[in-house]
Amino acid sequence: MESATVRRWFVELAYRGAMFHGWQRQPGDVSVQSVVEDAMSTILRTPVAITGAGRTDAGVNARQMYAHVDLPADFNPEEPRFVRALNSLCGRDIAIYRFMPVAADAHARFDATERSYRYFIHTRKSPFTGDLSWYCPNPPDFKKMNEAAALLVGSRDFTSFSKLHTDVKTNICDLRRAQWHCIDISEGRWYFEIAADRFLRNMVRAVVGTLIDVGRGKISPSDVLSILDRKDRCAAGTSMPGEALFLWSVRYPYL
Secondary structure: OOHHEEEEEEEEEEEEEHOOOOOOOOOOOOOOOHHHHHHHHHOOOOOOEEEEEOOOOOOOOEEEEEEEEEEEEHHHHHHHHHHHHHHHHHHOOEEEEEEEEEEOOOOOOOOOOEEEEEEEEEEEOOOOOOOOOOEEEOOOOOOHHHHHHHHOOOEEEOOOOOOOOOOOOOOOOEEEEEEEEEEOOOEEEEEEEEEOOOOOOOOOHHHHHHHHHHHHHOOOHHHHHHHHHHHHHHOOOOOOHHHHHHEEEEEEEOO
16 A cells, blocks of 8 residues: 555554464464454455564463554544444454554554563462462462562563574563562462563573472572573473463553
8 A cells, every 4th residue: 555545553452362373463373363354354345464562472361462564545444333343343252442543654563662471379279269270279479579570671682582593673571560469369269460571482481380390499599690691592491381371561652
């Protein structure tokens, strides 16, 4: 489409990741991006492409995701009827919240200044939280885990926590917050919040797995520094299950 005939919009959405092979469209798999693009294309009767704020892995959820899309200049996606139709076609696991007009060069991925994730765990068995929280029957030492998490904060090379053979120019991320928080002590419900300017593939799940090793006494809090220095994925902990991980928020300077 020519720029004079289209207008750029941000769309805010959320999704439950269990039914999807991640955010990004992939041949032969159902992804969040493919479902939303196909739904928009069906309604508008023309191919539509969207660009997300990032790529979540298979099974990972998003409480808040943004994407940008170029739509015909004479079309207003803020119309309630369009949003309702889009939500109907996207199914129950994706929620389209709103569309916002933005500048023609606004970019959902490159303009984001901060992303935050939350990883949920519970130490008391519950039939109500298992699908969206990781069950840890033996409570780890959260104080030591927070000691270790604090050592990760800063602008650092997170190669040891990245999936191998990714196509990024640098593995340096500015990690701004990393801390475990208690939701309900009686039910043993906790979440880990981590925020940075950017994240590497599989990074959050690897960080959580390493912190769990700290909490179980397998390694000491200070060992996370040597893991960082080694720049070796094999040095860090296991990658945690995706169903307990949420992309929690994405920030932009103009929203």
